[in-house]
Amino acid sequence: MQRKNRTLSSIIFFIKEANVSEYFKNVPKVKYEGPKSKNPFAFKFYDPDRKVAGKTMREQLKFGMAWWHTLCANGQDMFGSPTMDKSFGNKEAMDLAKAKVDAGFEFMDKLGIDYYCFHDRDIAPEGRNIDESTENLNTIVDILKEKQKESGKKLLWGTANLFNNPRYMHGAGTAPNADAFAYAAAQLKAALEATKKLDGAGYTCWGGREGYETLLNTDMGLELDNMARLFKMLIAHADKIGFTGPFYIEPKPKEPTKHQYDFDAATCVNFLRAYGLMDRFRLNIETNHATLAGHTMQHELRVARVNGVFGSVDANQGDMLLGWDTDQFPTDVYGAGLAMYEILKAGGFTTGGLNFDAKQRRGSFTLDDVAIAHIAGMDGFALGLLLADRMIEDGRIDKFVEERYASWKSGIGKSIIDGKESLESLYAYVQKMGEVTTNTSGRQEELESVMNQCLMSIDF
Ligand code: XLS
Ligand code: NI
Ligand code: NI
Numbered sequence: 282m283q284r285k286n287r288t289l290s291s292i293i294f295f296i297k298e299a300n301v302s303e304y305f306k307n308v309p310k311v312k313y314e315g316p317k318s319k320n321p322f323a324f325k326f327y328d329p330d331r332k333v334a335g336k337t338m339r340e341q342l343k344f345g346m347a348w349w350h351t352l353c354a355n356g357q358d359m360f361g362s363p364t365m366d367k368s369f370g371n372k373e374a375m376d377l378a379k380a381k382v383d384a385g386f387e388f389m390d391k392l393g394i395d396y397y398c399f400h401d402r403d404i405a406p407e408g409r410n411i412d413e414s415t416e417n418l419n420t421i422v423d424i425l426k427e428k429q430k431e432s433g434k435k436l437l438w439g440t441a442n443l444f445n446n447p448r449y450m451h452g453a454g455t456a457p458n459a460d461a462f463a464y465a466a467a468q469l470k471a472a473l474e475a476t477k478k479l480d481g482a483g484y485t486c487w488g489g490r491e492g493y494e495t496l497l498n499t500d501m502g503l504e505l506d507n508m509a510r511l512f513k514m515l516i517a518h519a520d521k522i523g524f525t526g527p528f529y530i531e532p533k534p535k536e537p538t539k540h541q542y543d544f545d546a547a548t549c550v551n552f553l554r555a556y557g558l559m560d561r562f563r564l565n566i567e568t569n570h571a572t573l574a575g576h577t578m579q580h581e582l583r584v585a586r587v588n589g590v591f592g593s594v595d596a597n598q599g600d601m602l603l604g605w606d607t608d609q610f611p612t613d614v615y616g617a618g619l620a621m622y623e624i625l626k627a628g629g630f631t632t633g634g635l636n637f638d639a640k641q642r643r644g645s646f647t648l649d650d651v652a653i654a655h656i657a658g659m660d661g662f663a664l665g666l667l668l669a670d671r672m673i674e675d676g677r678i679d680k681f682v683e684e685r686y687a688s689w690k691s692g693i694g695k696s697i698i699d700g701k702e703s704l705e706s707l708y709a710y711v712q713k714m715g716e717v718t719t720n721t722s723g724r725q726e727e728l729e730s731v732m733n734q735c736l737m738s739i740d741f
Contacts, residue, residue: 304384308391308652327663334670343634345396345437348403350640352381364646374406386428396437398636401472415471422475437634439476441468444489454511455491455504477524482632487531492538509556529565529592534574545574546584563592569599569606582623593633610639610658617665671735
């Protein structure tokens with residue numbers, strides 16, 4: 282009897298094992314081996330359990346995998362066909378969607394990535410009508426839910442793809458055609474419910490085609506009002522189904538439209554304030570979008586921070602010489618350092634994290650490259666975190682800034698801040714003072730050098 286049982290359980294085990302295919306076959310469980318390691322499948326700087334600024338690196342960095350790039354992007358560009366095979370052995374759309382779930386969770390497990398993000402249409406194919414699309418989505422959401430339970434992986438945020446289908450050719454929330462708006466609302470309902478079912482920590486609204494190609498055919502005022510109307514419906518539905526996580530707007534200045542309404546962080550903050558949406562929305566800042574807008578990532582994060590809407594990050598980088606969203610993996614240590622500096626100053630991530638909205642180059646076409654690219658990005662941000670922590674610990678930068686503004690702590694500065702002064706009183710003050718003799722050096726070069734020194738004195 283006992284023998285029989287054992288045979289039966291080993292057969293069941295065998296069947297179970299045989300059902301689970303391994304997709305990233307050459308990728309082992311990636312471990313920290315330190316800066317001297319030459320193993321492409323090892324972390325050189327990301328040491329998940331190392332404590333930095335009071336938390337482990339894993340807790341500070343909260344890496345996320347972007348379903349659309351990691352599991353869907355196939356290297357296709359405007360001039361050429363796919364170079365990467367992301368079929369995971371399947372042809373039929375729903376089978377492929379299911380295989381991607383296995384591939385995605387295998388990948389996160391091997392890389393030690395705790396979070397993921399998706400668009401509704403990345404995880405499940407669009408059907409022939411809204412109900413069929415929602416049904417496809419829900420089928421995959423149920424499988425994801427199980428996988429999350431088994432693995433402990435979490436959904437950082439969900440979103441709806443409101444830009445790919447031709448119905449959204451003129452926009453979704455800002456479409457000139459009310460039917461397209463209605464369709465977007467229907468799709469949003471299902472995507473928000475999917476996010477809620479998966480306990481998503483947040484929900485992102487990237488303005489896919491919310492913008493214009495020419496003002497000659499555009500009613501900008503109505504389009505912006507409508508965008509806010511859609512967001513208010515989103516909040517109302519969140520309240521109804523009990524989704525409490527923040528919504529994120531993700532600024533981007535252009536692409537696909539010539540002018541995106543969510544141009545940059547400041548434009549988004551203005552929109553949120555104008556329409557009374559500040560309390561439910563924060564920003565999801567993406568490095569490549571910042572640089573497309575002519576800003577640094579640090580600038581965008583600073584704008585979000587000082588306005589109290591810092592939320593999450595799409596971690597990637599652009600190419601200095603290219604004017605579009607190349608979504609490269611973030612290997613620039615300076616950029617990551619200044620981003621992490623702002624993030625630490627904002628108190629670190631709460632609901633947000635570092636979502637790798639990034640893809641390997643078209644020529645890096647193997648599944649091994651997918652892993653190697655993530656390792657490079659994780660190491661890049663680990664160095665960034667270590668650099669930011671050194672800069673804060675070192676204290677010279679903070680001290681310098683504090684001293685630079687010391688005149689606001691007492692005397693006339695304090696009096697202005699306390700609201701005691703007017704143009705008239707300051708006129709009188711200047712009559713007495715004569716010329717300004719209190720300017721001091723901004724010391725930019727010295728501070729840049731302090732940053733280099735911090736970088737070169739990280740201990741491993
Ligand atoms: C595109 C955006 C997009 C959002 C999610 O440029 O970065 O990928 O992050 O819709
Ligand atoms: Ni993004
Ligand atoms: Ni982007």
